[in-house]
Amino acid sequence: MPEFLVKELDSLLGEALGEHVEVVEQKSTYLTPPGEHYGSIMLALNVTIKKDSGKTEELNLVAKMLPASDMLRVAFDTGVTFKKEIDAYMVTIPALVQFQREYKVPEDKLLDIFPKCYGARVSLNCEEVDEDAVLIFENLKVQGYDTGDRFVGFDYEHALMIVKDLAKFHAVPIAMRIISPNDFKEKIGPCIVPNQGIETLPDDIAAAFTDSIIENAKIIPELAPYLENIIKIVNESNDDMKNKNGPPITSAYATAVHSDYWVNNTMVLNDSEGKPLKNKIVDLQIMQYDSALRDLVFFLFTSVVNEVLDEHYDDLIKAYHDTFIDYLKDFKVDLEPFTWKNFLAEIEDIGPKEFHHVTFMLKPIFTEKGKIKDLADFQPSDWGRRDLIGPAHKQKLKDTILAYAKRAWI
Secondary structure (H helix, E strand, O other), rough: OOOOOOOHHHHHHHHOOOOEEEEEEEEEEEEEOOOOOOOEEEEEEEEEEEEOOEEEEEEEEEEEEEOHHHHHHOOHHHHHHHHHHHHHHHHHHHHHHHHHOOOOOHHHHHOOOOOOHHHHHHHOOOOOOOOOEEEEEEOHHHHHHHHHOOOOOHHHHHHHHHHHHHHHHHHHHHHHHHHHHHHHHHHHHHHHHOOOHHHHOOHHHHHHHHHHHHHHHHHHHHHHHHHHHHHHHHHHHHHHHOOOOOOOOOOOEEEOOHHHOHHHHHHEEOOOOOOEEEEOOOOOOOOOEEEEEHHHHHHHHEEEEEHHHHHHHHHHHHHHHHHHHHHHHOOOOOOOOHOOOHHHHHHHHHHHHHHHHHHHHHHOOOOOOOOOOOHOOOOOHHOOOOOEEEEEHHHHHHHHHHHHHHHOOO
C-alpha cells in the first residue's frame, strides 16, 4: 500500500492530550479492505510519542482521510461532509454530554456510544477541505471491537443492544431541540446541514443502483405481485433524490440522524463467548435532520438477519421505544408526542418512505468481497459492473421486499 503520513500529527495529539508531544514515529496500514468503506481512507495508525517528561508512549489510533478517488469525493461531497463529521465529533457529541450533565443525568447514562476523537482538521493552510484533512480516533479494533459480517447481519442479542444505543443517540438531541432550540441550532446544526450525494453523478451511475433493484426483482418469481409497485417507487424516489423534493421535516421525532447506519458503521465488543458487551456508532459524515425512525428502519432492514427480524421485529422496536422514552424522561419533557401509539404511527409512515434507501444501498452493502481491489483506481463505470453483486444480494433483496410486503409497506 502507499505510505500515508499524517502531517503535523503532534499538534493534533498535543491538543487532545493537554500537553506538548513529539511524534517519534508513525506507521500506517489500511484499517479495512477495499470495498468495506467507500467514503474515506481508513488507516490503522500506530504512533510513538514522546512527552515533555521524556517518556515515550505507544498510541493505537485510526486516521480517517479523504477517499483516494476523485469520483468518490464527488459522490460523498467531501468538501461538506468532512466538515460535518468534524463538527459531529468535536462540537456536537461533547455538547450533548454536557447537556446531559446539566440535567444531572447519571454517569452510567451519559452518551458513551462513539469512539474517542483525538482531533481533526480540514486543512493545514485554509478553511476548505483538502489533502491534509484528517480525523484521528482511538483504534477500537485493538480494544476488541469489530463490525459484523455485512453478508450475514446481526443476531437478536446484538440487534437488541444496537437499537437501544440508536434510541439514546436520537433522544438526547430531541430533548435539546425541545428545551434549548438555540443550542440545538448552534451545537447540532452544523453537522446536519444538507449535502450532495450520488445524485450529482452521471445518470448511468445512479442507474446502476436502480438496475440492481429492478433487474433482480424481475427475475425473482416471488416478487412478481409487487414488481409494478417496486418500479414505480424506485423511479419516483430517483426523481425526488435528483430534485431534492420533499416536505419540511415537522415530525416530533425530528432529530440528528445518522442516515447510513448499517453493519459497517457500528462496532461491537463481544465477550469470550461472542455475547455483545458494548457498541460504538461510527461514520457520522452524512448526518441529516430527519425523523429518527428512518435510522431505525434502515438498520433493521439492512443489518439484521431476516429470520431474526421476522421473529423479533416487535421486540426490537419496543426496546427502541422503551429506551428512547427512558432517556427523554431525564429531561422532563412532555412525552405525549412520543407515546407508543404515536410511535407506531410514525414508523408506519416512515417505513414505506425508506424502501428506496434500503434497497438502493443493498448494492454496496452486498458487493462481493474481494471484487474491489483498490479504491484509488475505482472508476464511475465500476458501479455498473455486474460481477460486483451475486446470489447474496439477490437473496437479501428478495427477503427484504417480502418483509416490506408483509407489513403492507409496498
